[in-house]
Structures are given as structure tokens and as C-alpha cells.
Amino acid sequence: MIVDIAVLERPLPPADLVVVGSGIAGCEVAVRLARRGHRVVLVESGRQDFDPRVQALNDVVHRGKEHRSLDPAAPYHRYLDPGLRGVSRVRRLGGTSSVWTGKWKHLQRSDLDDRPWVPESGWPLDFDTDLLPHYRSAARDYGFGDLEAEARRPAVQEIGERLAQHGLKASSFYWEERPTRTAERFGVDMRTSSDLVVLVGATATEVLVEDDGEDVVATGVRCRSLEGHEALVEGRRVVLAAGALETARLLLASGPARAGGLGNAGDLVGRFYTDHPKHHTGRLHPGPLAARFATELQYGPKPRFCLCFSLDDATQRREELLEHVVYLQPTYERRRDRLRRAWRPPAARDGNGAVRDYRVKFAAEQAPHRASRVQLGQDRDALGQRVLEVDWQLTDHDARSMARTVELLEERLHACGLGTLDFGDDPPSPESTTDAAHQMGTTRMAARAQDGVVDTDCRVFGVEGLYVAGSAVFPTGPSYSPTFTVLALARRLADHLAAVPARR
Ligand SMILES: Cc1cc2nc3c(=O)[nH]c(=O)nc-3n(C[C@H](O)[C@H](O)[C@H](O)COP(=O)(O)OP(=O)(O)OC[C@H]3O[C@@H](n4cnc5c(N)ncnc54)[C@H](O)[C@@H]3O)c2cc1C
Numbered sequence: 110m111i112v113d114i115a116v117l118e119r120p121l122p123p124a125d126l127v128v129v130g131s132g133i134a135g136c137e138v139a140v141r142l143a144r145r146g147h148r149v150v151l152v153e154s155g156r157q158d159f160d161p162r163v164q165a166l167n168d169v170v171h172r173g174k175e176h177r178s179l180d181p182a183a184p185y186h187r188y189l190d191p192g193l194r195g196v197s198r199v200r201r202l203g204g205t206s207s208v209w210t211g212k213w214k215h216l217q218r219s220d221l222d223d224r225p226w227v228p229e230s231g232w233p234l235d236f237d238t239d240l241l242p243h244y245r246s247a248a249r250d251y252g253f254g255d256l257e258a259e260a261r262r263p264a265v266q267e268i269g270e271r272l273a274q275h276g277l278k279a280s281s282f283y284w285e286e287r288p289t290r291t292a293e294r295f296g297v298d299m300r301t302s303s304d305l306v307v308l309v310g311a312t313a314t315e316v317l318v319e320d321d322g323e324d325v326v327a328t329g330v331r332c333r334s335l336e337g338h339e340a341l342v343e344g345r346r347v348v349l350a351a352g353a354l355e356t357a358r359l360l361l362a363s364g365p366a367r368a369g370g371l372g373n374a375g376d377l378v379g380r381f382y383t384d385h386p387k388h389h390t391g392r393l394h395p396g397p398l399a400a401r402f403a404t405e406l407q408y409g410p411k412p413r414f415c416l417c418f419s420l421d422d423a424t425q426r427r428e429e430l431l432e433h434v435v436y437l438q439p440t441y442e443r444r445r446d447r448l449r450r451a452w453r454p455p456a457a458r459d460g461n462g463a464v465r466d467y468r469v470k471f472a473a474e475q476a477p478h479r480a481s482r483v484q485l486g487q488d489r490d491a492l493g494q495r496v497l498e499v500d501w502q503l504t505d506h507d508a509r510s511m512a513r514t515v516e517l518l519e520e521r522l523h524a525c526g527l528g529t530l531d532f533g534d535d536p537p538s539p540e541s542t543t544d545a546a547h548q549m550g551t552t553r554m555a556a557r558a559q560d561g562v563v564d565t566d567c568r569v570f571g572v573e574g575l576y577v578a579g580s581a582v583f584p585t586g587p588s589y590s591p592t593f594t595v596l597a598l599a600r601r602l603a604d605h606l607a608a609v610p611a612r613r
Pocket residue numbers: 129130131132133134135152153154155196197198199200201202203204205206208209210211212213214311312313314350351352353355359545546547578579580589590591592593595
């Protein structure tokens with residue numbers, strides 16, 4: 110049942126679970142639990158239609174490295190309705206899944222490693238038991254291609270072997286034909302499930318807790334609307350799935366003011382804020398390997414698997430580098446290109462035509478950095494909530510890692526025959542990169558309370574019954590596309606909540 114806070118006549122009965130946010134993370138947890146008979150309330154700030162006034166609740170003040178200017182005229186958002194162009198996260202039923210592009214990529218085993226040359230790296234999870242089963246079940250349920258089978262395909266293996274000889278590696282990702290939109294995917298559950306109430310127009314402004322002297326226990330959330338409605342939504346457990354910025358904001362704004370927010374005893378909520386610094390004006394002029402495997406580098410038609418490229422793990426270790434990846438998108442010859450090359454064959458030809466060159470997107474992992482953080486500022490939004498200040502910071506390590514990676518990629522991509530990289534006079538650097546709308550890290554996961562905000566079950570340290578779903582829990586952001594891992598962790602959290610009874 111979908112109910113607007115504006116027409117809620119009486120308080121909702123206490124639920125087994127309250128979930129804040131109806132993006133991929135929140136919907137996945139809420140619907141999976143409701144399908145197993147748990148009574149769930151899914152609280153969503155937005156409504157079915159996009160409303161700029163609700164969207165404005167996402168506004169932040171930038172203090173550090175600027176994010177890309179959100180330009181509705183930007184060419185890369187032309188696939189969206191004009192009203193949705195240029196946003197990097199969305200307040201609406203379905204969240205940011207309303208605009209995302211549907212590129213699914215999972216982490217590699219080594220991405221979870223504690224790398225001595227990357228301080229504060231390492232995920233306290235085991236790839237094979239904690240992530241892989243959930244990647245697999247998600248791929249099956251959502252109907253993605255099988256990324257593991259794809260990695261074993263002879264052409265992919267042959268490319269991998271050729272690259273390995275030059276200290277490079279390739280990994281695959283999957284483009285959905287139509288990106289998953291959660292409001293559609295879970296629409297039937299939202300409208301008809303007797304165990305799921307979706308409360309829209311309801312912005313959670315505070316996580317409610319009780320302190321019984323021994324434990325601090327989450328009991329629900331306080332919700333408000335721009336039209337002045339208010340509701341207390343109670344539940345035995347609470348999952349915050351509001352995205353990395355808003356989840357941190359809610360924690361910082363809740364609990365006793367003197368404690369600096371909930372789960373913030375170690376002053377870690379909002380710290381380690383990271384994104385994927387992205388550079389997208391490079392070109393690759395195809396060499397013989399690209400020509401031979403051009404159909405493997407094709408970007409369309411979707412659905413399809415694609416490849417992306419990086420330095421191998423041994424090089425990253427030896428050179429003390431972060432994981433930076435290049436994505437190649439073919440651009441095709443036009444008439445005048447054909448005339449110019451006259452009788453010579455094209456540099457490469459794929460299933461869509463003669464390839465002129467490849468647009469290069471360079472996506473960087475950012476080093477975990479305590480001072481890169483979001484915190485509550487002094488400005489207030491339309492609900493009177495303190496607006497977030499976002500101080501996005503990169504370090505010397507990021508700068509050195511990008512520069513050296515570019516140098517090595519240029520040499521090695523040329524040597525292996527993939528092609529000649531050309532970044533012109535503006536190569537990837539902290540200054541030339543923008544964000545990728547992949548906010549991460551603000552409630553990082555750790556094995557011990559002194560190192561993070563949530564434990565390995567995604568439960569907020571020090572608060573019974575309070576959990577986080579989403580990329581806020583990522584300790585590092587090595588792979589460019591975070592959402593497959595957001596989905597896998599959400600499914601893992603749902604299984605945990607179903608298996609482990611609430612303590613009260
Ligand atoms: C244009 C674009 C393209 C992208 N393409 C890709 C891609 O191809 N591959 C990839 O992996 N990733 C991509 N991403 C990132 C991807 O969209 C996100 O990783 C993913 O959608 C995050 O899902 P989520 O559920 O964690 O958060 P969201 O989808 O942002 O959901 C958060 C929800 O919480 C709600 N909310 C926030 N605060 C409150 C509150 N206080 N009370 C109640 N509700 C609240 C919001 O309204 C929203 O519905 C893209 C992002 C953008 C912007």
C-alpha cells in the first residue's frame with residue numbers, strides 16, 4: 110500500500126522494520142522482508158512525481174573540491190526527462206534509480222584486500238561468502254548476464270592473457286537494456302502487499318532511540334512533510350537507506366546533541382567521504398588488438414557485456430597505486446572520416462560500423478581520507494534541518510597515483526596493441542576530474558567500533574536495531590560502478606534481518 114503522509118489519518122501501527130529511502134538499497138531490503146511476512150514501513154521523502162521543492166532538500170554547501178556543475182544541458186543526461194537532467198541523486202519514489210544508467214559491475218576479490226600502501230583500506234568481509242552469493246542471486250533475479258561465465262568466454266580470456274603479458278588486466282561489466290527503476294520493479298509489491306506500507310512525502314528528520322541505561326535502541330523515525338504534516342513511524346528495527354549523504358546527515362542530526370549524533374562516538378560519521386574522480390575527455394586511437402577484438406569493445410546495442418582496463422594488481426602493489434580504470438566507448442566514422450582515409454581500411458570495425466576512435470573515461474579510486482567529510486552546517490532547509498557541508502578532499506597520494514597510472518597505461522596499452530591513449534594537455538588529475546555521482550564511505554564498515562560506523566552486519570556500532578544499507582558503508586570505492594555491491598549488501602542485510610530476531 111502506498112500512502113501519502115498528507116492523508117495519513119492515524120499513526121501507523123509499530124512495524125517489524127522501518128526502512129528510510131526507496132532506492133535500490135531500501136526497496137531491496139523492504140520488499141524482501143515484506144515478502145517473508147515481516148511488517149515493513151518504507152519511508153520516502155519524495156513522491157511518485159518529481160517535485161523540485163522536495164529535491165531541494167538534497168542541496169548541500171560545497172567546502173572542498175567542487176562536484177561537477179549539474180548542468181541540465183549536459184549531453185550525458187539527454188536520455189532523461191528534462192526535469193531530471195543534471196542531478197546526482199534523486200528524492201523521489203525510486204530514488205536515484207529514476208535516473209541511473211544501469212551499468213552493473215561487481216568488485217573483484219582483490220578489491221577487498223587490506224593494501225599496506227593504502228592506509229585504512231580493506232573490507233572486513235570475505236568475497237566468496239559475503240558478496241559472491243548475493244551477486245549471483247541478484248544477477249539471477251534481475252536477469253543480468255552471468256558475469257562469471259562471461260569471464261570464462263574464450264575471447265575474454267584471450268584478451269586477458271594478452272593484457273597480462275603487459276601488466277594489465279580487464280574486467281567485465283553488464284549494461285542493462287533498460288536500467289532498473291525500483292518504483293517499477295517493486296511497484297506491485299508497493300501497491301498490493303499487505304505487509305508493506307510505503308509512506309511517501311515523508312522526510313525522516315530524526316532517528317528515534319531509547320536509552321535503557323545499558324543500550325541505546327532504535328525505535329523508529331520522526332517524519333515531516335513540506336506541507337507541515339508530521340508522523341512518528343515506530344518499528345523494532347530501522348534501516349537507513351537514504352544514500353551516503355542523507356544517511357550521514359540523519360545520524361548526525363539524531364540522538365543527544367552532546368554526543369554529536371548517533372553512532373558517532375568515534376567521530377567517524379560523515380568522514381571518509383569518497384566518490385570516483387572521473388575524467389572523460391580522453392581518446393584511444395585503436396591498435397591491432399582493438400581492431401581484432403572490436404566487437405568485444407562495442408557499447409551497444411544493450412543489453413551487453415563490456416570490458417574495462419586497469420593496471421594489474423602486481424603493478425599497483427609495486428608502484429603503490431590505487432585502482433584506476435579506463436572505459437572505452439567507440440565513436441564511429443562519419444562520411445568525412447571515410448573520405449579522409451580514402452582507400453585504407455578503418456582502424457577497427459565492430460558490429461555497428463567503422464570505428465573512428467574510442468572515447469576514454471578514466472575513473473579513479475580515491476584513497477580513504479579522514480578529512481574528506483560531510484558535516485552539518487549552519488544553513489537550514491525548508492524543513493528546518495541543518496544543511497550538509499560537503500568537504501570533498503583528495504590527497505597527494507591520489508594525485509601521484511593518477512599521474513603514474515596514466516603514464517603506465519599509455520605505455521602498456523600501446524605495447525599490447527590496444528591503442529594509443531591521448532589525454533591532450535589535460536590528463537586525469539585531482540584538478541581535472543569531477544565526481545561520478547557515486548557518493549560513498551560516510552558510515553564505513555569496520556570490524557571494530559574504533560575504526561568505523563557500522564559492523565560487518567551493517568549495524569551501527571552502539572545502537573541496537575539500527576542499520577545502514579547502501580554505499581555509505583563502503584570502506585573503499587575501488588570499482589567504478591557501486592550499485593551492484595549496494596544491491597548485494599542490501600540482500601545480505603535482508604537475509605540477516607530475516608534470520609536474526611530483533612532483540613526487543
Ligand atoms: C545519472 C546517474 C547515473 C548513474 N549510473 C550508474 C551506473 O550506471 N552504475 C552504477 O553502479 N551506479 C550508477 N549511479 C549511482 C547509482 O544511481 C547509485 O549508486 C544508486 O542508485 C544508489 O542507490 P541507493 O538506494 O543507495 O540510494 P538512492 O537511490 O539515492 O535512494 C535514496 C532514497 O532515500 C530518499 N531519502 C533521502 N533522504 C531521506 C529522508 N531523510 N527521509 C526519507 N527519504 C529520504 C531519497 O528520496 C531516495 O529515494 C548513477 C547515478 C547517477 C546520478
